[in-house]
Amino acid sequence: MAEQDEDSLIGYDPLAWMHRSDFNQDSQKTEVGESEADSSIKFVSSTEEASNLEMDLDQAPDDVSELSSSEGEGAVLVLEPVQNIQNVAILHQRLTQMLGNFDVIDIDASNVTMIDTATLQLLLILKQTAIGLQKSISIDFPSDKFIAAAELLGIAEMLEVDQAASGFF
Amino acid sequence: MRARIVAVLNQKGGVGKTTTSVNLTHALAKLGKKITVIDFDPQSHLTVSLGVVDPQKGGIDEVLLEGRNLAKQLIPVRENLNLVIAGPRLQEIEQLVDGGARRGDLLRKALHEGNRDEDFIFIDCPPSSGVLVANALFAADEILVPMTSDYLALQGLSHLMGTIKKFESALKKSYKFSLVMSRYIPTRRMSKDVLSVIQKYFPGQILATTIRETALLAECPSFGKTIFEYRPGCRSARDFTALAKDFLEGRMM
Ligand SMILES: Nc1ncnc2c1ncn2[C@@H]1O[C@H](COP(=O)(O)OP(=O)(O)OP(=O)(O)O)[C@@H](O)[C@H]1O
Ligand SMILES: [Mg+2]
Numbered sequence: 001m002a003e004q005d006e007d008s009l010i011g012y013d014p015l016a017w018m019h020r021s022d023f024n025q026d027s028q029k030t031e032v033g034e035s036e037a038d039s040s041i042k043f044v045s046s047t048e049e050a051s052n053l054e055m056d057l058d059q060a061p062d063d064v065s066e067l068s069s070s071e072g073e074g075a076v077l078v079l080e081p082v083q084n085i086q087n088v089a090i091l092h093q094r095l096t097q098m099l100g101n102f103d104v105i106d107i108d109a110s111n112v113t114m115i116d117t118a119t120l121q122l123l124l125i126l127k128q129t130a131i132g133l134q135k136s137i138s139i140d141f142p143s144d145k146f147i148a149a150a151e152l153l154g155i156a157e158m159l160e161v162d163q164a165a166s167g168f169f
Numbered sequence: 170m171r172a173r174i175v176a177v178l179n180q181k182g183g184v185g186k187t188t189t190s191v192n193l194t195h196a197l198a199k200l201g202k203k204i205t206v207i208d209f210d211p212q213s214h215l216t217v218s219l220g221v222v223d224p225q226k227g228g229i230d231e232v233l234l235e236g237r238n239l240a241k242q243l244i245p246v247r248e249n250l251n252l253v254i255a256g257p258r259l260q261e262i263e264q265l266v267d268g269g270a271r272r273g274d275l276l277r278k279a280l281h282e283g284n285r286d287e288d289f290i291f292i293d294c295p296p297s298s299g300v301l302v303a304n305a306l307f308a309a310d311e312i313l314v315p316m317t318s319d320y321l322a323l324q325g326l327s328h329l330m331g332t333i334k335k336f337e338s339a340l341k342k343s344y345k346f347s348l349v350m351s352r353y354i355p356t357r358r359m360s361k362d363v364l365s366v367i368q369k370y371f372p373g374q375i376l377a378t379t380i381r382e383t384a385l386l387a388e389c390p391s392f393g394k395t396i397f398e399y400r401p402g403c404r405s406a407r408d409f410t411a412l413a414k415d416f417l418e419g420r421m422m
Contacts, residue, residue, distance in 0.1 A: 009320075010362050010363065013366060014323050015326065015330070015370045017327070018330060018370050088321070089181075125320070
């Protein structure tokens, strides 16, 4: 994680890779559990994804995640199996909206089979935002793939999804 | 001298690509430059913003799909400013996948043939990173990226830089690259923080004038007017005139 100075509102700096002298495209890619064909999590940085010349059409699917709400103060957001840069903006919009309406938000990450850095960064930032607002966002039932990705990025503890904790949920 | 081909590009939606394409080109035209601007987005927002309404008429789609001569598609919309509309079939290009890489070269070929006498050709790109944007990147000499100052825009910029670097190495060329801070809200702390991050990575590549968020700029597309027609002399008109001079003189932050 590249940190800005403490005053800055920019937490994780997504452009940090541009200043890395050893930058090369292969080293950008880290995969977890490559051998498990269908359920393997691909932990792909957004820069690596961008470098794919056969670009995806950036059409965000309109059904990224479902919002099953709400008794009083709490709400639950269920993450879709694949979370990446294509749908991160929509996820951001939903979570921001939920943060406006609820004090306690649980994110059900049990279905996640693939999650990228963009999404993990977003979750981290919103979790911190929530703390600042005296609210809480917690990640419930994180799948093994989710935990592996968060650990790789070194933010499992901050997201409170380290192995030990998740066993109790 | 061949026209400088400028792609106005950012795969993120709503960052001000079309607003920049409309008002920067009009500002340049008013400064006496000969400009062609291409509506390269099937949504046709550029065309609408310039007050042209004829959705059935062909435009750049016919140039790319039928090999029609670009000169035949030019619509004079203001003094010194010609428009090429998107045309109803432009979205088909985005779906053409059979030809693979060959498809990326359609626009470049079209712009390079014939004797063009513009100073600049601007391409208003769609908010995607598909075949259309690949065509724009093949054709362009320069990339102008409108940037808003929020966190996810930074994230998007990282993605975009990855794409551009990939094209540079595949096409063995190096783009002249500049950023314009658009929809800038000077009173918001986040704006300054995002700007300072961008300045760190793009020294000498951010056009000196920021385009501030104003109600007038949001209003003028619905009247088919540029800011210079809708409210001449207003703050946003002055922003765009200053931006045009920055662009011509290479004045950066
Ligand atoms: N500086 C500004 N002040 C106020 N409104 C603005 C400004 N720049 C753009 N807008 C408004 O924001 C919206 C999006 O801008 P614009 O269409 O230029 O973005 P775009 O990047 O072309 O979008 P798209 O990705 O859909 O093509 C429009 O309604 C436009 O009028
Ligand atoms: Mg547009």
